[in-house]
Amino acid sequence: MNFTVFRKNRYAVAAPALLQLLFLAGVFAVDMRVGRVVSGDVSARAVVFFLFAATIILSVLTTVRMFRLYEREALFSARLAMADSFNSLAESMRVQNEDFLSHIKEIARFCREGRYQDLAGYLDGVSGQISVLNSVLQVDNPVIGALLKAKATEADVRRVRLDINVSTSLRELGGKVLPVARIIGNLIDNALDAVSSLDEQDRVVGFSARRAGPLLRLEVVNRGLIQATPLERVFESGYTTKGEGHSGLGLHIVKNLAEALLGTVKVSSDEAAGTRFIVTLPG
CATH class of the missing domain: 3.30.565.10 (Histidine kinase-like ATPase, C-terminal domain)
Known part of the structure; x- marks a missing residue:
């Protein structure tokens, strides 16, 4: 999960909201300056203006809060995935260690019994496994x-x-x-x-x-x-x-x-x- 995206999205939400507030304030100011309104109309328009402004601000705060929650959830998921990776790596190392000891025992047994042709076939198989691991190590x-x-x-x-x-x-x-x-x-x-x-x-x-x-x-x-x-x-x-x-x-x-x-x-x-x-x- 790319956390930079969340940060950029917060700004992407806040910037249009700020422009909406400025536009709304400009419209209200122009209306007050050139319009012929009585004091009651002024009060009513002021109430409407502030209600719109409050709605925009609340929407921005809610959206930013959602992005923060998503970021925390993504971070938690990332930590769980990383823990799973470490567990898999630890298990892999344990199995590889057991395999290594097993290979040594098998090689020693073939040598003691003089089964050199079988030993050659066995080593070919081990060589194939090493090739796979070498491919992994190149990542x-x-x-x-x-x-x-x-x-x-x-x-x-x-x-x-x-x-x-x-x-x-x-x-x-x-x-x-x-x-x-x-x-x-x-x-x-x-x-x-x-x-x-x-x-x-x-x-x-x-x-x-x-x-x-x-x-x-x-x-x-x-x-x-x-x-x-x-x-x-x-x-x-x-x-x-x-x-x-x-x-x-x-x-x-x-x-x-x-x-x-x-x-x-x-x-x-x-x-x-x-x-x-x-x-x-x-x-």
Whole structure:
């Protein structure tokens, strides 16, 4: 959430209100100067003037108060999201530490037993996991990097291959980083769920981030197939094909966040290419 927008909006509300007050005062002054009015009319017009002025001032104060409440709510949401990111990172580090010790034990066992061909195959698999982590480490935004590392660990636990390709800088996301992180997290979660019941060779999810001119393009693909008709139904609140334990809110939230950032989200799904979500955001 970009707090600068709230500050600018407060001024955008106050400036027109001030102009309205000045205009109203000018009209009243001209009316008093050139009009032929008796004292009773003057009093009546003065009352009307002050009522209008009070209404404008009250509207401004109410609007500013609303912006302050929105700002506090946004800050609270941002802190919750940051706490979730730190929790995910801590869990990721714990799992990675356990995986490291497990790898050492497996390598030692293969060496003791003289199973060098099996050792070579095992190291190839470990090398693939390291390649994924290297892709994550190249992300220059700490929030997005922590999120992707946590998702890579989750994918590994669920025996899903997660391919990550971030070919652009995400450092300048600024106040948009938390909603963007939530969009990425929800899309990857949805893809992991979609492929979890597929055959092992089809349990593959891809995430990419790149620039297309002034736009940021986020893409998540998987080899699952969406059965909804029309496809846009997946963005409806509460719609899910995953059974119990799923709220059907993940993609609905993605769409709302993308539109709040003045972006778009599109989906395509067919047997040949699988399912693809593309989110396009300005800046």
